[in-house]
Amino acid sequence: MTLFDLLQSIFTDYTIRTVALGTLTLGVVSGALGTFAVLRKQALMGDAMSHAALPGVVLAFMLTGQKSPAVLTLGAALAGLAGVLLIVVITRYTRVKQDSSLGIILSVFFGFGLMLLTFLQRNPDARQAGLNSFLFGQAATLLTRDVVVMALFGGAALLLMLLFWKEFKLLSFDRDYGASLGFPMQYLELLITSLLVVAIAIGLQAVGVVLMSAMVVAPAAAARQWTNRLGIMVVLAALFGAMAGVGGTLLSSMGAGLSTGPVIVLAVSVITTASLLFAPSRGLVWRWVQQQRNRRRLRTDQVLGNLYTLAGQHDDLDHPHTEEALRIMGEGARGVSASLAALAERGLVRRVDATRWALTPAGVTVAREKFDTGDAASTGDGAAGGNAGTHTEAVQP
Amino acid sequence: MNGIDTETCAVEVTDLTVAYANKPVLWDVDLALPGGTLMAIVGPNGAGKTTLIKAILGLLPIAAGQVLIYGKPYTDQRKLVAYVPQRGSVDWDFPTSVLDVVTMGRYGALGWFKRPGKDDQALAMDALAKVGMDHLADRQISQLSGGQQQRTFLARALVQDADVYFMDEPFQGVDATTERAIVALLQELRAAGKTVIVVHHDLQTVPEYFDWVMLLNVRRIAAGPVADVFTEANLRKTYGGRVAFMGKNGGAGPGAAGVQAVATPEAGRTGGG
Numbered sequence: 001m002t003l004f005d006l007l008q009s010i011f012t013d014y015t016i017r018t019v020a021l022g023t024l025t026l027g028v029v030s031g032a033l034g035t036f037a038v039l040r041k042q043a044l045m046g047d048a049m050s051h052a053a054l055p056g057v058v059l060a061f062m063l064t065g066q067k068s069p070a071v072l073t074l075g076a077a078l079a080g081l082a083g084v085l086l087i088v089v090i091t092r093y094t095r096v097k098q099d100s101s102l103g104i105i106l107s108v109f110f111g112f113g114l115m116l117l118t119f120l121q122r123n124p125d126a127r128q129a130g131l132n133s134f135l136f137g138q139a140a141t142l143l144t145r146d147v148v149v150m151a152l153f154g155g156a157a158l159l160l161m162l163l164f165w166k167e168f169k170l171l172s173f174d175r176d177y178g179a180s181l182g183f184p185m186q187y188l189e190l191l192i193t194s195l196l197v198v199a200i201a202i203g204l205q206a207v208g209v210v211l212m213s214a215m216v217v218a219p220a221a222a223a224r225q226w227t228n229r230l231g232i233m234v235v236l237a238a239l240f241g242a243m244a245g246v247g248g249t250l251l252s253s254m255g256a257g258l259s260t261g262p263v264i265v266l267a268v269s270v271i272t273t274a275s276l277l278f279a280p281s282r283g284l285v286w287r288w289v290q291q292q293r294n295r296r297r298l299r300t301d302q303v304l305g306n307l308y309t310l311a312g313q314h315d316d317l318d319h320p321h322t323e324e325a326l327r328i329m330g331e332g333a334r335g336v337s338a339s340l341a342a343l344a345e346r347g348l349v350r351r352v353d354a355t356r357w358a359l360t361p362a363g364v365t366v367a368r369e370k371f372d373t374g375d376a377a378s379t380g381d382g383a384a385g386g387n388a389g390t391h392t393e394a395v396q397p
Numbered sequence: 398m399n400g401i402d403t404e405t406c407a408v409e410v411t412d413l414t415v416a417y418a419n420k421p422v423l424w425d426v427d428l429a430l431p432g433g434t435l436m437a438i439v440g441p442n443g444a445g446k447t448t449l450i451k452a453i454l455g456l457l458p459i460a461a462g463q464v465l466i467y468g469k470p471y472t473d474q475r476k477l478v479a480y481v482p483q484r485g486s487v488d489w490d491f492p493t494s495v496l497d498v499v500t501m502g503r504y505g506a507l508g509w510f511k512r513p514g515k516d517d518q519a520l521a522m523d524a525l526a527k528v529g530m531d532h533l534a535d536r537q538i539s540q541l542s543g544g545q546q547q548r549t550f551l552a553r554a555l556v557q558d559a560d561v562y563f564m565d566e567p568f569q570g571v572d573a574t575t576e577r578a579i580v581a582l583l584q585e586l587r588a589a590g591k592t593v594i595v596v597h598h599d600l601q602t603v604p605e606y607f608d609w610v611m612l613l614n615v616r617r618i619a620a621g622p623v624a625d626v627f628t629e630a631n632l633r634k635t636y637g638g639r640v641a642f643m644g645k646n647g648g649a650g651p652g653a654a655g656v657q658a659v660a661t662p663e664a665g666r667t668g669g670g
Contacts, residue, residue: 039491166512170504174487177553180454180480181505182472228537230492 006250015140016253019206022142022150023245023264026203029154030212031219031241033161033199035234036192038220039172044099045084045193047213048106050200052083054113054209057134058120067130069149069205076134076201077194083109084193110209137208137261139249150202157198160191168192169230206245207261214265215241222272225279240275244268296342301370302330303339304348307359308367317364320356405468407432407561407592408453413462415445415452422448426462426617432560433590435583436609436620437597441636444614446596447483450563454480466561476505479559483566484546489538495549496521496534502556524552527585528578544575551582562586562593569598580606603627 009016037046056079060071083105090101117131133141161168170178171188179185196216203212223236248264277285306329310321327336340357343349348363359367410428414421423445430436438446451457453464455471466474479502499521500513507513525531528548533541541549547567554562567579583606586593597603603610603623610627611620612635619626619634 039488041488163510166504166507167509169493170501173491173493173498174482174501176451176456176482176486177480177501178504179456180475180478181557182475183504224492228492228539229494233492 006254009250009253010246013253016249018144018147019139019142019253019260020246020249022147023139023206023249023260024242025147025150025154025245026199026206027215027219027241027243027245027264027268028238029150029157029241030199030203030215031223031237031239032158032234033192033196034216034241035220035223035230035237036161036168036172037196037216038224039230040192042193043213043217043220044102045087046196046200046216048083048087048102049080049197050204050209050212050216051106051113052109053077053080053197053201053204054110054134055079055116056082056113057204058113058116058131061131062116062120069143069146072134072205073149073153073201076204077197079109080197080200081194084197113209133208134204135208136210136259137204137206137212137264139206139252139260139264142206146205153198153202157195160195164188164191207264211261211265214268215244218265218268218272219244222268222275225275225282240268240271244271296335296339299330299335300339300342303336304343304359304363304367305371306330307349307357308364308371311359311364318358318360320352320358322355323357324355326357405432406430406465407434407467408594409465409468410453411463411465413449413452413464414460415448415457416460421460422615423452424616426613428611428617428620430592430594430609430620432467432592433587434609435587435593435595435607436611437595437603437607438611438613439597439600439603439635440613440618444635446613447565449613450480450565450594450596454478454563477560479554479557479562481550481554481562481564481567484543484550484569486565489541489546491538493538494534495525495530495536495538495541495545498538498549499525499534499552499556502553505557521552521556524555525549527555528552528582529574542572544571547571547575548578551579555582560591562591564593564595566596566598568595568602600632 010020011017034043034046037043053076056075056077057072058075059079060075061067064071087098087101087105090096090104091098094101096104117135120131130138130141167178167183167188170181170183171185171192175185178188200212200216203215207215219237219240220233222240223233226236227233244264244267248267249260251267252258252260252263275283277283280286303326306326307321310325310329311317311319323336323340326340330336340349340351343363344351344357348360348366349357350360352358406429408428408430410426413423413426415423422443426449438449440446448457452459453471455464464471466477471478496518500517502524503513503517503520507517522531522534525534528551530545530548530552533545538546538549547569551564551567554564568576571579583593583595587608595607597607604627607623609621610623612618612626612631614635619628619631
C-alpha cells in the first residue's frame with residue numbers, strides 16, 4: 001500500500017475515516033488542554049487521571065449494563081476527577097507529598113479497575129466484550145456514535161478553554177497574583193482539571209488508560225519548542241496531537257496487527273523528539289550548532305590575537321609566523337589551521353609561504369580594535385593583550 | 398479619588414495571627430498605617446514578612462485577626478490594592494511577552510471573560526514606560542534580566558492604578574539601574590498620595606527610602622515612623638535571637654547607628670555603613 005493509497009483511504013474507507021476522525025478529535029483536545037497541564041507543571045496528573053478512570057469505565061458498565069460511549073466516558077471522567085480530588089485532599093491534609101499521593105491513587109484506582117475487569121471476564125457475558133480495549137486502546141472499535149460523543153465532549157471542553165482563556169493564563173503563570181485580583185483560583189483550578197479529565201476520558205477507548213497521558217504531555221512539550229506565545233503553543237499542540245492521531249491510525253490500518261493506541265503514542269513521540277532536536281533556538285541541534293559557532297569565533301579571535309602579539313615583537317607588523325608557533329601560543333588548541341583559513345577568507349591574514357602566515361593591514365586594524373582596548377580576556381590569553389599594548393606604542397610615529 | 402477618607406488608615410491590621418500546622422508564623426500582629434506612606438517590613442529570614450503580606454491579601458488562611466483597607470475589609474476594597482509578588486515565585490520560561498504580563502494588571506478591572514483590548518495594551522505600555530521598559534514590550538520574558546523581571550512586575554502593578562501597593566522584596570537581586578528606578582517610582586507613588594508596603598532586606602537603606610518601618614519577627618517588634626522605631630534596641634530585639642525576645646533593651650537612641658552591631662547574614666550588607 002503506497003502512502004497515497006493510505007491517505008486516500010481516509011476519504012474512501014468508511015471505517016478508517018471514522019477512526020481517523022476520532023483520533024483527530026482526541027489529538028486536538030488532549031493537545032490543547034495538555035498545554036495548560038504542562039505549563040502548570042501538572043503533567044503527571046494526566047497519568048494519574050487516565051489510570052484512575054479505568055474503574056469508572058467498568059463501574060459505569062456494571063451499573064447501567066450498557067456500553068454507550070456517553071455513559072462510559074462519563075464514568076471515566078467521574079472516576080478520573082475523583083482520583084485527582086483525592087490526590088489534592090491527601091496532599092493537603094496529610095504529610096504525604098504530592099508525588100507519593102499521585103503514585104498511591106494511580107495504582108490503587110488502576111488496580112481496582114483491573115480487578116473489576118477480571119471479575120467481569122469470569123462471567124461469560126458477551127456484552128462486556130470490548131471493555132478490555134480501554135487498557136491499551138483499540139481505535140478500530142470506534143464507531144460513529146463514539147466519535148460523535150468524543151466531538152461533543154471535546155468541543156465543549158475546548159469552548160470552555162477559550163471562554164476562560166485569560167483566567168487560565170493567569171492561573172498558569174501567576175496563581176497568587178490572580179487571587180489578589182479577586183479571581184477564585186481554586187475554582188478555576190477545579191475547572192481546568194475537569195476539562196483535562198474530559199480530554200483524557202474521550203481518548204481512553206482509542207489510546208487506552210496506560211498510554212493516554214502521552215497524548216497530554218508530548219504534544220505540549222513539542223509545541224513549546226517552536227514558539228514563545230501561549231496561543232500559538234496551544235494551536236501547535238493541538239496540531240501535533242491531531243497529526244499523531246491521524247498518522248498513527250493510518251499506520252496501524254496498514255495491517256500487520258499493530259494496535260492503534262501504541263502507534264499513535266509512538267507517532268507523537270517522534271514529533272516530540274524531532275522538536276526537541278531541531279526546533280530553532282530551543283532545539284538541541286540548533287543550540288549545539290550555535291555553541292560550535294561561538295567556540296569557533298572565539299578560537300579565530302584568539303589566533304588573530306596571538307598573531308598580533310607575535311607580530312608585536314617585531315618592527316614590522318606583517319612579520320610572518322609559522323602555524324606551529326601559533327599552535328604553541330594557543331596552548332595546543334586545535335583548529336589553528338581552520339581559524340587561519342577563516343581569517344584569510346575575511347582578508348585579515350595572508351599566507352606568506354607553506355608554513356608561515358602574516359597579518360594584512362586590515363587584520364592589524366581589526367586586531368587593534370579588538371585587543372588594544374584593555375580587555376584581553378576574550379583572547380583567552382592574558383599575554384596577548386599586554387604585548388599587543390606595548391606594541392601599539394612602539395609603532396606610533 | 399475612589400471616595401477615600403484621608404482620616405482613615407490606609408492599612409489597618411488587628412491581632413493578625415497565621416499558623417502552619419498549629420505553629421504560629423505570625424503572632425498577634427497590629428498595624429495602623431496612614432495613607433501616603435512608604436513602609437518597609439524588615440526582619441530575619443522566616444520572620445513572616447511574606448506571610449504577613451499574603452495574609453493581608455487573603456492569599457493565606459488566617460487563624461485570627463482582621464484586615465481593613467481604608468476602613469473596609471479587603472474583599473470590598475480589592476480594586477484599591479495592587480500586589481507585586483516575589484520575582485522568583487513564577488516560571489519565567491512561561492510562553493508570553495513582557496507586554497502580555499503587564500496587561501495582566503488589567504484583568505481585575507476587565508472582570509470575567511472579557512479579553513484585554515487596545516486600551517488595556519496602551520495602559521500597559523504607559524506603565525512599561527514608567528519603569529523604563531517600553532522598548533522591551535515584545536520581548537519573551539525568559540530573556541529578561543532579574544532587574545527587568547522585577548520592573549515588569551512593578552509595571553503590572555502600576556497598571557492596576559491602585560492606592561495601596563504591596564511589594565514582596567522588589568529590591569532582591571536587582572541591578573543598580575533597577576534599584577534607582579524602583580526608588581524613583583516609590584517616591585512618585587508617595588507624591589501621588591499612594592501607600593506602599595515593601596518587604597525589604599537592606600537595613601542600611603531603610604532610613605533613606607522609607608518613611609515608616611515595621612520590625613517583624615513572628616511578632617511585631619515595632620512599627621512606626623523610621624525616626625521613632627528604627628533603633629538599635631528594636632533591631633536587636635528583631636534580629637538578636639531568642640534571648641532578645643525576653644525583653645532585653647539596648648536603650649540606644651533613634652536612627653540606624655546601631656545597624657552594624659546586628660550580626661545576621663541579612664544585615665551583612667550594612668557592614669560598610
